[in-house]
Amino acid sequence: MTSGKKVSATIAGIFSMASVRIRGETDLPTLDMEMGLSKANESILLSFIIPVYNVEPYLKRCLDSVLCCNLEDCEIILSMGDSIDNSNSICETYAKTHSIIHALFQKGKGLSDARNSAMEIACGKYVLFLDSDDFVDSACLDGLINLLRQEAFSPDVIVTDFYRMDCRSGQVTEIFQIGVEICRGMSFLPQMLRKRQCFWNVWRYLYRRKFLLDHQIVFLENRLSEDVDYTTSVFLADPDIVFCHSPFYTYNVGRGDSLMDQLNLRRLTDTVFILSRSVQRLRESDFRYAPLMIAQFQFEYLLSLVSTIRLSADDRAAAIRLYKDWKAVLASSIDPIVQISNFALHVIGVRTACNILCGLRRVRRWIRHHLKERSRTV
Numbered sequence: 001m002t003s004g005k006k007v008s009a010t011i012a013g014i015f016s017m018a019s020v021r022i023r024g025e026t027d028l029p030t031l032d033m034e035m036g037l038s039k040a041n042e043s044i045l046l047s048f049i050i051p052v053y054n055v056e057p058y059l060k061r062c063l064d065s066v067l068c069c070n071l072e073d074c075e076i077i078l079s080m081g082d083s084i085d086n087s088n089s090i091c092e093t094y095a096k097t098h099s100i101i102h103a104l105f106q107k108g109k110g111l112s113d114a115r116n117s118a119m120e121i122a123c124g125k126y127v128l129f130l131d132s133d134d135f136v137d138s139a140c141l142d143g144l145i146n147l148l149r150q151e152a153f154s155p156d157v158i159v160t161d162f163y164r165m166d167c168r169s170g171q172v173t174e175i176f177q178i179g180v181e182i183c184r185g186m187s188f189l190p191q192m193l194r195k196r197q198c199f200w201n202v203w204r205y206l207y208r209r210k211f212l213l214d215h216q217i218v219f220l221e222n223r224l225s226e227d228v229d230y231t232t233s234v235f236l237a238d239p240d241i242v243f244c245h246s247p248f249y250t251y252n253v254g255r256g257d258s259l260m261d262q263l264n265l266r267r268l269t270d271t272v273f274i275l276s277r278s279v280q281r282l283r284e285s286d287f288r289y290a291p292l293m294i295a296q297f298q299f300e301y302l303l304s305l306v307s308t309i310r311l312s313a314d315d316r317a318a319a320i321r322l323y324k325d326w327k328a329v330l331a332s333s334i335d336p337i338v339q340i341s342n343f344a345l346h347v348i349g350v351r352t353a354c355n356i357l358c359g360l361r362r363v364r365r366w367i368r369h370h371l372k373e374r375s376r377t378v
Contacts, residue, residue, distance in 0.1 A: 043073060044074065044075055044124045044125065045073040045074060045126065045145070045149060046073070046074045046125070046126045046127070046128060046145060047075050047122040047123060047127050047128070047209070048074065048075070049079065049119065049122060049129050050062065050063075050066075050076065050078050050079065050118075050130045050132050051081070051106070051111055051114035051115055051131070052079065052081065052083065052087050052091055052114075053082075053087065053111075053132075054084060054085050054087060055083075055087050055132045055133045056083075056087050056090065058134075059087055059090050059091070062130065063090075063094055063101075065135040065136045065137070066130070066136055066138075066141075069136075069138045069141050070142055070145065070146075071100055073149070074145070075101075075102065075123065076100055076101045076102070077101075077118040077121060077122060078094070078102070078103045078104070079104055079106045079114040079117050079118040080103060080104065080105050080114075081105075081109065088103075091103040102121065104117065104121065106118075108221070110221060110222065111226065112219035112220060112221040112222075113221055115129060115219050116219050116221070119209075119212075122209060125208065125209060126148060126207060126208055126209060127209050128205075129202045129203055130203050130249075131251075134203065134249065134250055134251050134252050135252075136248050136249055137248050137250070140247065140248040141248035143246060144160070144244065144248060147244075153182070153184065153242050154208075155239070155242045156239035156240045157206070157211070157234060157239040157240070157241045157242070158205065158242045158243075158244055159204060159242075159244070160205075160206075160244050160245065160249070161174070161175060161179070161204070161246070161247040162201075162203075162204050162247050162248075162249040162251055163175065163247055163250045163251065164250075164252075164253060165253070166254045167254045169254075172250070175197055175198075175251075176245070176247065177193075177194075177195050177197055179245060180243070182243070182244050182245075183242070184241075184242050184243075185241065186238070186241055186288075188243045189243075189289050190289065190292055192243060193289075193296055196299055199231070199296065200227045200228045201231075201251070202227050203249055203251070204249055207234070211239055215233070215237040217230065217233045217234060218230075223270045223274060224266070224267050224270040224271065224274075225271045225274040225275070228271075228274045228275060228278055228300075229274050229277065229278060232278040232281055232293070235287060235289070236281065236282070236287055263307055263310050263311065264311070264315070265318055265319055268304060268307070268308065268311070268319050269319075269322055271304050272301070272304060272323065275297050275301045275329070276301070276329050278293075278297050279294050279297050279301075279329055282294050291334050292334070294333070294334075295333055295335035298329065298330055298333050298335060299337065299338055301326075301329055301330065302330075302337075302338065302341050305323055305326075305354055306357045306358045308320060309354065309355070320350055320351060326345060326350065330345070341357065
């Protein structure tokens with residue numbers, strides 16, 4: 001399966017803020033609640049927010065996949081950065097052709113700013129953030145939107161399953177942490193988190209816009225790994241939530257020029273900062289499932305430590321120093337793997353443990369790869 005069209009065919013049928021100001025490197029934008037709510041257009045059910053920056057080869061596929069949905073009561077907001085390719089020209093062309101598409105230039109720089117800028121003009125009852133290098137299965141997303149239209153449910157947050165596609169091989173992987181069609185209530189969260197897979201990507205969630213405004217939930221600016229921080233804020237607000245299988249989203253990895261595919265010291269610095277911050281925020285909260293989320297972030301913290309092996313020798317030394325607070329971050333985990341790794345770090349030190357963990361990870365990947373190959377030949 002090597003094309004978006006084939007993937008879509010495979011999975012089809014499955015089911016305001018008024019002002020933003022940056023006050024410092026880790027400060028959040030401020031919200032004007034009354035003006036944000038007064039701008040709401042009751043006739044708009046869903047606002048698609050799509051940041052656009054140097055994605056010319058992928059942008060049309062993304063937009064066309066969305067436009068294949070029934071969008072009679074929806075809007076699409078394209079938040080454009082200073083692209084050096086033809087991305088912005090494509091956005092402007094689509095905006096002229098489709099009245100539901102609004103193209104704007106973000107106020108500052110970065111993914112968080114692009115999303116926050118778009119939220120200023122969003123009018124939908126619900127908001128869906130998409131990445132412009134990914135795409136959706138129109139039939140599946142249509143089914144979910146129709147449930148909202150019919151008021152089958154009306155929660156603060158809806159979370160779904162998704163697909164991951166490797167652009168290098170064309171391989172599509174099911175990331176099905178929910179499985180069941182619809183499950184209401186936060187009590188399902190432990191079941192979703194049983195698999196050690198990412199649960200924080202914002203594009204797998206639909207948010208009630210009023211919920212985001214009421215709880216002042218915005219994207220942390222001037223940091224990467226912003227989805228982790230955002231999703232932590234969402235769960236700390238203890239929303240009325242629905243878990244819904246409906247895997248409408250295909251997440252592309254391995255395209256090389258994506259931010260997510262580029263490991264460098266800056267990305268690692270922000271990842272460690274965000275994970276440590278999220279663990280601390282959860283510990284200070286009374287959220288009943290905080291220990292489960294903390295364990296997930298601790299495991300991700302360990303994976304980021306292992307990834308330092310991929311950096312240059314100079315950057316690796318600086319990266320190891322980022323983990324000076326590892327004892328505090330990894331303390332009191334309920335995850336057995338985190339507990340064992342924590343013990344190893346105490347006994348043999350960060351550098352040696354990192355090398356061992358990296359070796360174990362490679363062995364695990366080798367075993368999984370050969371088991372898959374064997375299952376295909378049987």
